[in-house]
Amino acid sequence: MAETRRRLRSSTVVLGGMGVIAAALTSCSSDPDRRCVDRDSYTYEGYKVVADKNCKSGSSSGSSYGKGGKRKTGSSDAAWYYDSDVDRGRADYGTFSRSEAVDRGGFGCSGSGSGGG
Known part of the structure; x- marks a missing residue:
């Protein structure tokens, strides 16, 4: 059971990290706010x-x-x-x-x- 929780937390970190990368890439747009x-x-x-x-x-x-x-x-x-x-x-x-x-x-x-x- 503890191993399942650990796996769930690490996948949450990975998904959160992907969101940060996506935000960084879109912030380099040629059209500023x-x-x-x-x-x-x-x-x-x-x-x-x-x-x-x-x-x-x-x-x-x-x-x-x-x-x-x-x-x-x-x-x-x-x-x-x-x-x-x-x-x-x-x-x-x-x-x-x-x-x-x-x-x-x-x-x-x-x-x-x-x-x-």
Whole structure:
């Protein structure tokens, strides 16, 4: 009976270890975690997270300014904010640079991301 318990515990350790390896491999993705934030909303708690539709896909800055540099009415200066800590709708300790976020890497990553610029 004791041998059966020992075997069960060791298989649990093996399965848990496989989960850690899987998490490490997926954390090396070329797409860093990102949140759409309002650049004008920074407080000591971080930037206010806004709806993704406010950030243009593939753009590092939002579309809150019209022709002539005048701010559009009712719009926020939304931008993608990468690899940030998020707490209570606020994002902090991240970067607006996608290439910098990719270069940071994760657990088990080599750190040589495909920055692209």
